Each structure stands twice: as C-alpha cells, then as structure tokens.
Amino acid sequence: MSGIFDLSGRVAVITGGNGGIGLGIAQALNAAGCNVSIWGRNAEKNANAAASMAAGPGKVATEFCDVSDPGSVKTAMKATLEKFGRVDGCFANAGIGGGGRRAFIDRTEEEWRRMFATNLDGVFHVFQVAARHMTERSEAGDRFGRLVATSSLASLFGTARNEHYAGTKAALNALCRALAVELARHGVTANAILPGWIKSDMTAGIMANDKFVANVMPRIPARRFGEPSDFGGIAVYLMSKASSYHTADCFVIDGGYTAF
Ligand SMILES: NC(=O)c1ccc[n+]([C@@H]2O[C@H](COP(=O)([O-])OP(=O)(O)OC[C@H]3O[C@@H](n4cnc5c(N)ncnc54)[C@H](O)[C@@H]3O)[C@@H](O)[C@H]2O)c1
Numbered sequence: 001m002s003g004i005f006d007l008s009g010r011v012a013v014i015t016g017g018n019g020g021i022g023l024g025i026a027q028a029l030n031a032a033g034c035n036v037s038i039w040g041r042n043a044e045k046n047a048n049a050a051a052s053m054a055a056g057p058g059k060v061a062t063e064f065c066d067v068s069d070p071g072s073v074k075t076a077m078k079a080t081l082e083k084f085g086r087v088d089g090c091f092a093n094a095g096i097g098g099g100g101r102r103a104f105i106d107r108t109e110e111e112w113r114r115m116f117a118t119n120l121d122g123v124f125h126v127f128q129v130a131a132r133h134m135t136e137r138s139e140a141g142d143r144f145g146r147l148v149a150t151s152s153l154a155s156l157f158g159t160a161r162n163e164h165y166a167g168t169k170a171a172l173n174a175l176c177r178a179l180a181v182e183l184a185r186h187g188v189t190a191n192a193i194l195p196g197w198i199k200s201d202m203t204a205g206i207m208a209n210d211k212f213v214a215n216v217m218p219r220i221p222a223r224r225f226g227e228p229s230d231f232g233g234i235a236v237y238l239m240s241k242a243s244s245y246h247t248a249d250c251f252v253i254d255g256g257y258t259a260f
C-alpha cells in the first residue's frame with residue numbers, strides 16, 4: 001500500500017484495544033499496515049484480539065496494562081518499545097461507563113474517584129509516556145506523533161445522573177486541545193473522538209432495554225447503533241500523514257444524533 005493513508009512501519013498503542021471501539025480501531029489500523037500494541041488487563045481478551053489480526057499485514061503485540069496505575073503504564077511502554085522500537089500513535093481509549101446511574105446528591109466519593117482514576121488519570125498516564133517518547137524522537141529529528149483520546153457525547157450534553165463520567169470526558173476534550181498547542185512544534189497532533197451510541201460491552205445492558213431503544217433510536221438519523229468498525233476510518237486518518245495539519249479537534253461519530 002502506498003499514499004497518504006499508508007501506515008506500514010508505523011506503531012500504534014491502543015488502550016482497551018482488546019474489545020469494543022478499541023478493537024475496531026486496532027483492526028482498521030492493522031489492515032492499513034500499522035503495527036499495533038494492545039494494552040489491556042484481560043489476558044484472554046488480549047489473546048483473542050491478537051488472533052483476530054494474526055494474518056496482518058501489520059504486526060500485533062499485547063501488553064498487560066491497568067491505565068489507572070502509572071507503574072503498569074510505564075512497564076507496558078517499555079515492553080512496547082523493546083518489541084517495536086518506536087511508538088508513533090497513542091489511542092487512549094480505555095474507559096469505564098457510569099454503570100447504575102444515581103442522583104448527584106447520592107454520588108459516593110469512591111465512585112467519583114474510581115471514574116476519574118480510570119477515565120482521566122489513565123489518559124494522563126498513557127499520554128505522558130507517549131508524549132515523552134515522541135518529544136525525544138522529535139528532538140532527534142523525527143517529528144511525528146499522534147495522541148487520540150476516546151471522549152464521548154457526554155462531554156457536550158447534560159447527561160443527568162452520570163455527571164462523573166461526563167466530567168472526565170469533557171476534561172479529555174480540554175486536555176487534547178492543550179496538548180495540541182503544546183506539542184505541535186514536535187509534529188504531534190492531539191484530537192478527541194466523541195462516539196455516539198455504539199454497541200459494546202459497555203452499552204450491552206442499556207441496549208437490551210426496550211424502553212431505551214424506543215426512546216433513542218428515532219433520534220439517530222442513521223437509524224442504527226454504531227459498531228466498533230465505524231471507528232476504523234477516523235483512526236486510519238488520524239494515524240496517517242493525511243491528518244498532519246488537523247489537530248485540537250473533537251470528532252463526533254454518532255450517525256447524526258447530535259445534529260438532529
Ligand atoms: N459504547 C459507547 O456507546 C460509547 C460512547 C461514548 C464513548 N465511549 C467510550 O469508548 C471507550 C471504549 O468503550 P467501549 O464502548 O468500547 O466499551 P468496552 O467496555 O468494550 O471497552 C472499554 C475497555 O477499556 C478497558 N478498561 C477499563 N478500565 C481499564 C483500566 N483501568 N486499564 C486498562 N483497560 C481498562 C475495559 O476492560 C475495556 O476493554 C470508552 O472510553 C468509553 O467511555 C463509548
């Protein structure tokens with residue numbers, strides 16, 4: 001493959017890339033020739049994800065990683081650099097949902113801390129190790145890097161009884177904009193992807209609820225829930241040279257939901 005979307009020789013890390021949206025991203029990158037390193041906590045899901053890409057054309061590696069633990073993130077980065085020698089792109093996609101929603105006045109300290117530890121601190125940890133590496137490479141003359149966070153429409157809408165989740169995702173949009181400005185001189189772009197309603201483990205429960213489907217589906221102009229594979233195009237674009245001048249953006253991928 002050649003041209004502006006050619007990813008051969010590139011290396012991308014995808015956190016939470018062993019299922020759902022992260023796996024959709026990893027598979028599309030891999031099919032475009034990119035080597036992918038999946039960072040996840042579940043060994044069986046890691047192995048299944050790697051098997052799904054065994055035929056290439058890109059290479060695949062998996063690392064154990066709990067993004068909320070900075071030590072675990074550093075270990076995963078070290079292992080990735082040992083295997084591939086470089087990291088060109090970092091998709092900080094791992095996250096947890098709000099689970100059983102509850103009124104703000106009943107929100108517990110533990111729920112609040114856990115949400116921020118994963119969805120926001122986790123991105124801080126992985127973006128920092130990636131940005132340090134990309135900055136070092138830039139100073140050595142190789143100016144290229146991609147930071148991509150999986151945010152949410154919850155960062156834009158008022159999502160009642162899910163304010164802790166919404167808070168982490170709004171913070172990711174701001175984090176990406178700030179990093180876009182700070183790291184542009186190193187050839188590093190930073191962008192957020194804001195998925196609408198996408199089929200995954202996170203949403204399996206709510207999408208099995210007929211009342212929810214009857215309420216939401218008529219508000220999705222595409223008349224379907226999104227699939228993880230719907231994130232392949234944006235991932236390849238963001239990872240490629242084609243997006244070199246496209247930074248600090250929030251990409252809404254929602255079948256038209258926000259426009260309706
Ligand atoms: N599905 C949707 O409708 C939707 C909508 C908007 C945003 N999102 C976001 O998309 C991202 C991916 O979610 P998904 O829908 O694919 O669900 P998912 O549950 O399939 O994927 C989330 C992944 O993150 C992993 N993860 C959670 N905590 C982790 C940790 N501490 N360390 C490492 N990995 C961890 C999970 O194990 C899982 O593999 C999340 O950030 C989510 O908030 C999803």
Ligand SMILES: O=C(O)[C@H](O)[C@@H](O)[C@H](O)[C@H](O)CO
Pocket residue numbers: 096097098099100101151152153154162165195196197198202203206
């Ligand atoms: O739109 C999103 O970002 C996600 O789908 C969330 O809304 C979760 O599903 C929710 O946190 C579960 O309670």
